[in-house]
Each structure stands twice: as C-alpha cells, then as structure tokens.
Amino acid sequence: DPLPGALPLIAQTLPDERPVRAIRRYCIACCGGERAEVRTCDARDRCALWSYRFGVLPETYRKVKARLTGPRALVLPGLPAGTNG
Numbered sequence: 001d002p003l004p005g006a007l008p009l010i011a012q013t014l015p016d017e018r019p020v021r022a023i024r025r026y027c028i029a030c031c032g033g034e035r036a037e038v039r040t041c042d043a044r045d046r047c048a049l050w051s052y053r054f055g056v057l058p059e060t061y062r063k064v065k066a067r068l069t070g071p072r073a074l075v076l077p078g079l080p081a082g083t084n085g
Contacts (some may be wrong), residue, residue, distance in 0.1 A: 020052050020057060023053065023055065024052075038053050
C-alpha cells in the first residue's frame with residue numbers, strides 16, 4: 001500500500017492533470033523533495049505506487065528507456081543513412 005496520506009494527495013489532481021502525474025508529485029514529496037531520490041527509491045515491495053513514480057505508465061517508461069539506452073545505428077560521414085556495408 002502507498003504510505004499513509006498518499007491517496008488524499010493523489011486525489012487532489014490539478015485541472016487537466018493525469019493521475020500518474022499526481023503520483024509523481026507524491027513520490028517527490030515522499031522523498032523529501034529530492035527528484036533524484038525518486039529514481040533510487042527502494043520501497044518497491046512496500047509501496048503500490050512504486051511503478052508509477054516517474055509520472056508515466058510503467059510500459060511507457062520501459063519503452064522510452066529502451067529507446068534511449070538501446071543500440072543505435074552507426075552513421076558514417078559520406079555514406080547515406082541506412083546502408084549496410
């Protein structure tokens with residue numbers, strides 16, 4: 001379960017704010033206002049909101065992380081992009 005007091009804070013979403021963004025605000029508050037601490041949060045087993053701590057759906061986070069950290073095509077000067085060999 002989320003820590004005590006989480007649901008009232010999450011329920012107070014701002015106009016046009018997605019609930020996952022309210023969860024992000026809660027996680028930042030839970031980590032003492034330190035955004036970097038949210039990334040290193042170790043409450044995975046104790047908090048039901050842990051997967052949503054970045055303010056996006058977990059599937060979206062995984063896709064973006066894979067795109068940013070995955071292999072990239074090698075682009076060499078003088079060769080058209082997308083050519084192999």
